[in-house]
Amino acid sequence: MLERRANPVGRAATARVPRISLGGLRLAVLDIEQTANFMIEMVFPKRRVNRPLYLTSANGEVLARCSTEPMTGLLFRAADLINADGQPLVTVSRLKSSTPLPERVATTDLFHVVARKAADAGLTFYMFGADEAENAAAVANVRKMYPNLRIVGRSHGYLRGRALRDKVEEINALAPDYLWVALGVPYEQAFVEEFTPDLSNVGVIKTAGGLFNFLSGSRTRAPRWMQNVGLEWVWRIWLEPRRLFWRYLTTNPRALYLLFNKSRSSGTDRTPRG
Template structure:
């Protein structure tokens, strides 16, 4: 397909942010019964998929995978199949909230800690008053609480389910419970985006974004949630990704 480029076996979309937004909006507006699973994949996730069989299954079953990282864009350019731009989870979330505000969509937010979750939803209520909040729950739940969360999502049937439990855990959680999430039109992970929306983490300055250095800003300034790997350890995957995609013949 002309709109797909394979990077280490991961089929990345070559759609722009605007084109991706329109495609997702069409999915929600068509009111299709089948859940549409979008993955925002960066070099770390791409590299992890080389040895993680479950992640490979999830990637092969996804409806769309977008390039959430400048490394993916550079690797595609190296292959002679350029991707026009990054499509990050944060930018997609903002675009979908704008569309949801315009069209009256409902959203369910699952992830991050309780205080951040509540503050993020309060900010969304203020900035996007026509968005319907179908529900929310923090991401630090146990097995007993999980069934209640699933029941709440099934009851509320949100148009869009936003997962903020970190990658690839968000996608693995979705894959495990995909058959139970009937009525949801669209689901995708947004990493630490709710931390930014809540004000807990400051967004990268414009100059960092223009230089494609948002990853460095997160590395230096964004806090790491309890139980997650250190950002320095996670970024150690980048040299391996560069070698596998750009240096090795």
């Protein structure tokens, strides 16, 4: 997959979206409502492009990994749109740019805004990723929350080889407007890179990280005050210390360095979509 700057289809589809360079990545200067509206506009009343639009999200860990893992960096720079899913990114943008990020666009919040709008418009979801129990519980809860939302299919993400290719063919045949891919970084981005040519009937692919764990109820969000001051990572370490302590110990300092040294001070003159 080409980087966005070398991809005429992606550039044309997202040309009106303002961006700033922060920590080495170009991030969309959109709030949650504007991001959801953009996602709806790309498929309703008709799809704007002849391939799936690829949306992903970046936080401090992603910035750090993109700077040290060349392939991860390429996978993210191929995205048509990157949202800032991290409050520290928003805070630093206010110091470094004349057009800062308006707010954090957490996928766990964005999903619900898009779900409400998609239900009203009659648009369809496919939910791919996590293990079978998490996936099934997440979809069951979403159906309870949004009874009018059309979920045309679901699948856990533990598929390989022929089974995975058969599932991709199934997804393409169902032609969902939105494919939510929750495999974790960088596996979900690699999935998009590999299978976008085989998913021509899909409208938008949105990578989703641990979204399904929150939708299923197996994980809880940090208190709002911790989210607002950029300490949700502390909450996550408290919940999963063995898995996350070393990760954040190594990525947080590098992310802060990148935010303050690899961000452009100049802003963008484009107007966010309303």
